[in-house]
Amino acid sequence: xxxxxxxxxxxxxxxxxxxxxxxxxxxxxxxxxxxxxxxxxxxxxxxxxxxxxxxxxxxxxxxxxxxxxxxxxxxxxxxxxxxxxxxxxxxxxxxxxxxxxxxxxxxxxxxxxxxxxxxxxxxxxxxxxxxxxxxx
Amino acid sequence: xxxxxxxxxxxxxxxxxxxxxxxxxxxxxxxxxxxxxxxxxxxxxxxxxxxxxxxxxxxxxxxxxxxxxxxxxxxxxxxxxxxxxxxxxxxxxxxxxxxxxxxxx
Numbered sequence: 570x571x572x573x574x575x576x577x578x579x580x581x582x583x584x585x586x587x588x589x590x591x592x593x594x595x596x597x598x599x600x601x602x603x604x605x606x607x608x609x610x611x612x613x614x615x616x617x618x619x620x621x622x623x624x625x626x627x628x629x630x631x632x633x634x635x636x637x638x639x640x641x642x643x644x645x646x647x648x649x650x651x652x653x654x655x656x657x658x659x660x661x662x663x664x665x666x667x668x669x670x671x672x673x674x675x676x677x678x679x680x681x682x683x684x685x686x687x688x689x690x691x692x693x694x695x696x697x698x699x700x701x702x703x704x705x
Numbered sequence: 706x707x708x709x710x711x712x713x714x715x716x717x718x719x720x721x722x723x724x725x726x727x728x729x730x731x732x733x734x735x736x737x738x739x740x741x742x743x744x745x746x747x748x749x750x751x752x753x754x755x756x757x758x759x760x761x762x763x764x765x766x767x768x769x770x771x772x773x774x775x776x777x778x779x780x781x782x783x784x785x786x787x788x789x790x791x792x793x794x795x796x797x798x799x800x801x802x803x804x805x806x807x808x809x810x
Contacts, residue, residue, distance in 0.1 A: 624739060624742065630742075630746075631787060632783060669753050676745050676749055677745050680741075
């Protein structure tokens with residue numbers, strides 16, 4: 570019905586967060602004056618990892634919006650959600666948002682956290698294996 | 706069926722990304738994440754659907770299966786269209802830029 574609104578809201582928040590983090594990272598690089606490529610391996614910036622979550626949330630939401638249109642649950646006229654037109658359906662819609670919608674957000678975020686954890690471990694391992702003259 | 710088609714699309718994309726797009730020239734990573742995001746969301750939907758409908762969920766009518774197959778294929782096609790739009794807008798290989806602003810020399 571409208572479960573998709575929950576991951577979409579999360580996507581809006583993470584997109585704004587990614588923009589803020591990215592601008593802070595750029596500022597830090599400028600302050601440290603280390604923008605030039607030293608040729609050594611560097612850790613992936615967090616903003617880039619946050620973009621993975623954005624892509625999953627926006628992409629998934631986009632395809633699910635299409636599914637909702639396919640099933641006639643989203644319409645091009647106000648209130649846009651067919652379930653929002655009467656009180657009984659609105660109650661079911663809110664229940665679905667609280668269960669399925671929140672579940673969708675949790676599973677996507679959990680998978681992203683696992684991805685970040687695994688890649689961070691891989692980065693640490695790769696940096697350890699780097700020859701000492703390159704890390705300087 | 707929709708979930709299955711999206712998972713297959715995601716798995717195939719990830720394999721192609723791993724084999725070919727190490728420098729992100731084709732933005733295949735974005736397509737993978739679009740499909741994986743949708744797959745995870747449909748997985749949650751399927752879990753709740755199966756808890757609600759129990760055995761009935763796993764024995765859909767042929768008409769429902771056909772409808773779901775068309776939906777899955779259409780969703781996969783929409784994912785491809787979104788990816789193409791991202792690729793052309795970001796233009797990592799400068800193909801669009803070179804086509805639009807051809808140098809005179």
